[in-house]
Amino acid sequence: MxxxxxxxxxxxxxxxxxxxxxxxxxxxxxxxxxxxxxxxxxxxxxxxxxxxxxxxxxxxxxxxxxxxxxxxxxxxxxxxxxxxxxxxxxxxxxxxxxxxxxxxxxxxxxxxxxxxxxxxxxxxxSGYGIMTNTRYMQANKLPAPKEWADLTKAVYFGHVAISSPSRSGTTHLTVETILQGEGWDKGWRQLLQIGSNCAAVTDRSFSVPDGVNNGQYGIGMVIDFFGLASRSSGFPVDFVYPSVTAVVxxxxxxxxxxxxxxxxxxxxxxxxxxxxxxxxxxxxxxxxxxxxxxxxxxxxxxxxxDIFEIARSAKVQFNAEVSEERYALVTGMFDQMITFRLKELQAASRAIYDAERKLAGKLNAQGNDLLKQARDLAYTPLVSEADIKDPKFLALFRANKQDVAVAKQLTGMEEAWNSKAKANYAQAEGLARQAAALAR
CATH class of the missing domain: 3.40.190.10 (Periplasmic binding protein-like II)
Structure with missing residues (x-):
């Protein structure tokens, strides 16, 4: 027609x-x-x-x-x-x-x-903080955490949830806030310990508050509006801003x-x-x-x-340029060390916590030395602060990933991190078991 x-x-x-x-x-x-x-x-x-x-x-x-x-x-x-x-x-x-x-x-x-x-x-x-299900916390006799550092404690093992920063911009901000607030090495040590206490690393940020709302998880690391919206909707939740937070x-x-x-x-x-x-x-x-x-x-x-009041007392002055410069590095490290190796990291921490309980209050130099080695293997980042001060190293993570040579180099690096993380966690678990066996 x-x-x-x-x-x-x-x-x-x-x-x-x-x-x-x-x-x-x-x-x-x-x-x-x-x-x-x-x-x-x-x-x-x-x-x-x-x-x-x-x-x-x-x-x-x-x-x-x-x-x-x-x-x-x-x-x-x-x-x-x-x-x-x-x-x-x-x-x-x-x-x-x-x-x-x-x-x-x-x-x-x-x-x-x-x-x-x-x-x-x-x-x-927005600020970033800790969301808790009050019924879950009471049922499991858990103290309410107030700081990110609290989430590294053994008492929270298996009770925490976070989403992957490579899949969630708000989680990337939370991770970057901790790194900027604590410094690279200390911040990653804290993140690895928190990661080991996680029951799950979710694909989307809203899966964390959903899980806290329904009692699947006791604690979630979230952007503030998730906690506030859940509380307004009548869910049994609380939300706190840690002192190491940023308002952006x-x-x-x-x-x-x-x-x-x-x-x-x-x-x-x-x-x-x-x-x-x-x-x-x-x-x-x-x-x-x-x-x-x-x-x-x-x-x-x-x-x-009043978020302007919270911003005045926040300890972190967030630097978006630093965050953007190392975005691919931070998200890649998190996934290779935590997201994709969560079971191995959990196993290492479980063994470390067991050894800590058995060695508590005992003078056992060999056991405590083995335990320190286990912690260092499990919680030391695979990229150090000295590494990120090298402009050429950081530039690689901002290069065009459509370039075959760049993509190959980055893939090789991430595969090496993944393998190293797996080996470190297995070795840490073994050392912690040896330490526990020495407790008398």
Missing amino acids: RIHPLAAALALTLSGLAQAGTVTIVTSFPKELTDTYRKAFEARHPGIKLEVLNKNTKAGISYLRETPAGQRPDVFWVSDPSAFEVLGRDKLLQKAPDARNPKVPAKVGNYPINDPDGLYYGQAL PANIGLITGAKNPDEATRFIAYTLSLEGQQLLFDPKVSRMPVLPYADSGLKVPAGYP
Whole structure:
């Protein structure tokens, strides 16, 4: 059948109009949050529809890199500021000055809320902490942890959950906060001990709060809004901010080569407006606004945390550039030493805890020396602080992984870490068993 040219032109025009009325958002945020914003924005702007593509942070970055300009989605909206550093470096973000809200302060603590170059804006503020199921804790007679270091204790073995930082931007921020707060070597030692106490390393960040809510796990390492939202929904949970925490913005930005930049800018502006910021207090969302509580017109629920106060007392001044520079290194190490070797790491710690109990209070130099060797093997990172001070070493992890030689070198390095971790944990378990056998 021959289509009349006028009909074809009309179809194209209508298609273009429909396309122009749709803003596509790439985000890692849960459906409860995106649905809240979608319904409110579409009610305010009935001619614009929001389409949400839910992807974890790493997958979202890859998607933007692989999509040609003119076909890309419009808005990128995630928690991890390192992701925006990457996109800015790759020229995948463009300025949207009309979206800026001048009432947003320049900083939270000492951390800039908006990008100094205007490529993205802080839309909500987040801290990172410890979520507990109070019934689980009571049933298992567990003390409530207050600091990350508490989670290294033997009493929490098998009771903790964390998601993989390579799969979750918020978990990457938690891991990086510990590394920046404690230092590289001490921070990794702490992370390896916490990892050994984990019942699971999940693929997605929301699997951790879901597991804490239903009592599958007693303790979860999470971004604050997971704990606050669960508590608002009536689950038997508590949430605490450790002293070693950071408060950073969850950002939103306009994508270079977006299909509908004008409508996308209107959405970004809406999320930063008083109405858009008020939505953060919705119990299903439970996030912290970038607008300060005083003199902003916000209606703050009773008992809601003041994130600006928390930021003033936080011990970590988060450095997003450092985080971005070593992102691939940190996530790769975590997976090879913890995620993919969790059973072996658990076995090593189980043997170490057993030896500690049997040697407690006893003067047994040989046993204690073996125990120290076991701990060092199990909890020493495979990449040292001296290694990361080498610019050439770090540059490898920022190189183009499409390059066959680079990919081969990185794969070989990660395989070596995996094998070394397995061998170290087996040796640590053996030494701990020897130490336990010496207890009299």
